[in-house]
Amino acid sequence: MSFPLLTATAVLPALGAIATAAVPAAQRVAAKWLALLVSLGTLALAAVTLVRFDPGGARYQLTESHAWIPDFGVRYQLGVDGIGVALVALTALLMPFVILAGWHDADPMETGSKRWRPTQGFFALILAVEAMVIISFEATDVFLFYVFFEAMLIPMYFLIGGFGDRAHEHGDEAAATQRSYAAVKFLLYNLVGGLIMLAAVIGLYVVAGSFSLQEIVQARADGSLHMATSTERWLFLGFFFAFAVKAPLWPLHTWLPNAMGEATAPVAVLITAVVDKVGTFAMLRFCLQLFPEASKWATPAILVLALISIIYGALLAVGQRDIKRLVAYASISHFGFIILGIFAMTTQGQSGATLYMVNHGISTAALMLVAGFLISRRGSRLIADYGGVQKVAPVLAGTFLIGGLATLSLPGLAPFVSEFLVLVGTFTRYPVVGIIATFGIVLAALYTLVLYQRTMTGPVKASVAEMPDLRVRELLVVAPLIALLIFLGVYPKPLTDIVNPAVQQTMSDVHKTDPQPEVEAAK
Numbered sequence: 001m002s003f004p005l006l007t008a009t010a011v012l013p014a015l016g017a018i019a020t021a022a023v024p025a026a027q028r029v030a031a032k033w034l035a036l037l038v039s040l041g042t043l044a045l046a047a048v049t050l051v052r053f054d055p056g057g058a059r060y061q062l063t064e065s066h067a068w069i070p071d072f073g074v075r076y077q078l079g080v081d082g083i084g085v086a087l088v089a090l091t092a093l094l095m096p097f098v099i100l101a102g103w104h105d106a107d108p109m110e111t112g113s114k115r116w117r118p119t120q121g122f123f124a125l126i127l128a129v130e131a132m133v134i135i136s137f138e139a140t141d142v143f144l145f146y147v148f149f150e151a152m153l154i155p156m157y158f159l160i161g162g163f164g165d166r167a168h169e170h171g172d173e174a175a176a177t178q179r180s181y182a183a184v185k186f187l188l189y190n191l192v193g194g195l196i197m198l199a200a201v202i203g204l205y206v207v208a209g210s211f212s213l214q215e216i217v218q219a220r221a222d223g224s225l226h227m228a229t230s231t232e233r234w235l236f237l238g239f240f241f242a243f244a245v246k247a248p249l250w251p252l253h254t255w256l257p258n259a260m261g262e263a264t265a266p267v268a269v270l271i272t273a274v275v276d277k278v279g280t281f282a283m284l285r286f287c288l289q290l291f292p293e294a295s296k297w298a299t300p301a302i303l304v305l306a307l308i309s310i311i312y313g314a315l316l317a318v319g320q321r322d323i324k325r326l327v328a329y330a331s332i333s334h335f336g337f338i339i340l341g342i343f344a345m346t347t348q349g350q351s352g353a354t355l356y357m358v359n360h361g362i363s364t365a366a367l368m369l370v371a372g373f374l375i376s377r378r379g380s381r382l383i384a385d386y387g388g389v390q391k392v393a394p395v396l397a398g399t400f401l402i403g404g405l406a407t408l409s410l411p412g413l414a415p416f417v418s419e420f421l422v423l424v425g426t427f428t429r430y431p432v433v434g435i436i437a438t439f440g441i442v443l444a445a446l447y448t449l450v451l452y453q454r455t456m457t458g459p460v461k462a463s464v465a466e467m468p469d470l471r472v473r474e475l476l477v478v479a480p481l482i483a484l485l486i487f488l489g490v491y492p493k494p495l496t497d498i499v500n501p502a503v504q505q506t507m508s509d510v511h512k513t514d515p516q517p518e519v520e521a522a523k
Contacts, residue, residue: 005052006062006078006138009045009088013038013095014131021124028119032103035123039095042130046092053085055501060140060214061085068144074211077141082502083354084137086495087281090361091137091274095130099123101369101477102266106163122163125155129270136278142286143211146201149242149278150194156275157187159267160259182258189255193245200238204290207231217289217509229293236294240287240302246279249339250309253332260328261381265372268324272331272368273361280338280357284350284506288342292510295343302343303433309336311436314443318450322381323371326451327364330407333440334360334415340437341422345512349425350503355495356418359406359488363415366481367403370396373474374455377467383451388460393469397456399478404452406485408444414488428515 016038023031053061060079068076080088106122132152139145161183201211207227208216219225227235245252256276260268288295313333320326334356341353374389374396375381390397402413409419419441427434470478488495507513 004064005045005049006064006080009042009049009092010131010135010138012045012131013042013127013134016042017124017127017131020127021120023120025118025120028107031120031123032099035127036096036099038127039092039099039130042134043092043096046089046134049080050085050089050498053080053082053498055082055498059502059505063140068141072143073205073209074143075141076144077212078135078138079140079214080138081285081505082498082500083281083284084502086354086358086498087137087277088134090277090358091130091133094269094273094361094365095126097365097369097477097481098126098266098269100473101269101372102126102264103473105264105266122159125159126266126270128155129159129275133274133278137281140213141211142201142204142213142216142290145282145286146194146197149197149246149282150191152275152278153187153190153194156271157183159270160186160263163264163267164262178258179262182255182262185255186259189245189248189252193242193252196238197242200235200242203231203235203238207235213286213289220290220292221509227291232291232294233297236287236291236298239291240283240298243279243282243287244305244339246282247276247335247339248279248332249305249335250312250332251305253309253313256332257325257328260331260368261322261325265324265368265375268327268372269365269368272328273365276331276335277357277361280335280342280353283339283342284354288506289509295510296345296512299343299345303340303430306336306340306343307433307436309333310340310440311336311443314440314447317447318443320447321383323375323383323451323455324368324381326383326447327368327371327407330444330447331360331364333444334364334407337419337422337437337440340426340433344422344426344429344433345507345510346425346429346514347500347503347507348421348428348514350506351496351500352418352421352423352425354499354503355492356415356422358495359414359418359485362481362484362488363403363406363413366399366478366485367407369477369481370400370403373470374400378464383454386455386461386464387458388456389464389467390456391460392464392467395470395475396467399470399482400456401452402482402485404448406489408448409441412486412489414485414492416489417492 020031020035063079066076068074106119132148136148161179164179248256310333313329317326317329338353338356341349406413409415
């Protein structure tokens with residue numbers, strides 16, 4: 001039997017979470033190093049997975065299949081295509097930076113405080129989320145996917161509610177109340193989506209007699225499985241609703257600004273750069289493959305919702321006074337672009353959407369983590385409390401600028417390629433939608449540059465006059481992310497070579513081909 005590489009990639013952080021939680025209370029530093037080493041080991045396994053994946057080979061590779069609940073046809077079934085392997089690599093890549101950035105976020109409170117922040121629990125929960133997200137990207141059994149799609153809510157709930165941002169303008173009691181509200185809102189929104197999806201999962205099994213993604217897709221392709229139109233549409237809506245909450249898509253987005261605003265910066269990165277990607281990934285893997293006709297039927301409505309997300313999220317980002325909430329609303333706009341690319345039903349659009357998932361993860365991690373370093377120094381999330389930072393902390397300001405420019409998709413940085421492909425892919429089939437979506441780019445430039453101008457330029461405010469620049473640990477977090485943004489912006493081919501075959505197979509599943517350009521006949 002070959003080495004179960006996919007299982008190992010998910011099990012290692014799960015075991016690491018248990019081991020980290022078991023470290024004695026007095027050994028906080030040991031728990032941190034253990035969590036970091038586990039995340040680096042997971043990154044090494046993900047790198048091996050990426051190297052062993054053959055873009056020109058079978059659709060699902062490194063597959064594993066074992067009986068799990070045979071009486072109900074549930075199997076422990078894993079496999080990765082180009083989209084899944086790219087997102088597994090993204091998740092594993094970001095985790096060491098998340099852990100390093102949060103190195104002191106769960107230390108005991110200030111001297112004299114009676115509160116104790118359980119360091120071991122904080123890092124154990126981060127590793128638990130990593131394990132569940134990775135197996136969600138690998139699962140090809142619908143029920144197995146559902147279990148971890150829902151299970152990841154539990155550690156995320158405790159990370160948001162139990163380890164909130166210390167830089168809060170209110171007192172401890174008020175801050176705890178807001179954290180609890182954000183955590184409960186996150187949990188309730190996603191639980192409702194998950195319960196609706198559970199009903200759809202059961203309905204799918206009743207209709208198809210299997211939870212295996214490959215078996216159902218193959219049965220639909222060869223005609224041995226036929227779904228009534230109404231049945232397919234209801235099942236599609238059940239799956240899509242859960243994924244739209246997770247993504248999040250307007251109007252199901254309202255939990256995200258609260259969650260990101262109240263969480264620590266590393267946990268905010270975990271939410272928007274990692275966990276939320278499960279929703280958009282699942283739209284490609286499950287909605288389009290399992291319900292191709294219903295996906296095409298729902299496309300016009302979904303494109304409208306995606307457009308609203310793009311413009312609405314960007315407009316609200318422009319008006320924000322809170323740095324972290326600004327990044328949250330910007331992410332809502334970016335997820336609108338991702339969903340727009342998925343349902344444009346073109347090769348360029350879906351390739352761009354997949355690249356956007358990866359590049360948005362890197363760019364948002366860079367911007368949010370640098371913002372977290374900034375906020376931890378000043379003790380405030382309010383934009384108005386800053387000014388002139390670039391004169392006292394030029395490296396911090398420079399990395400903040402690059403992260404912001406990546407957010408507005410500046411040419412030469414990774415998100416530009418993604419956004420360009422999404423817009424081109426959308427315009428070729430839905431030109432009006434593509435034109436309206438471009439206004440999101442203008443608004444992105446506005447909120448990013450205004451944020452930089454108000455925090456980094458101008459006279460130096462007294463409250464930031466003694467602000468230190470980035471320290472070595474913080475540079476180790478930021479520098480690799482900036483380097484990746486530049487590399488993938490200049491040379492995205494390694495990533496496109498991996499995801500393009502999977503995108504073409506998804507297009508084949510929904511029986512769509514790219515529109516042919518209209519060429520005027522030669523006279």
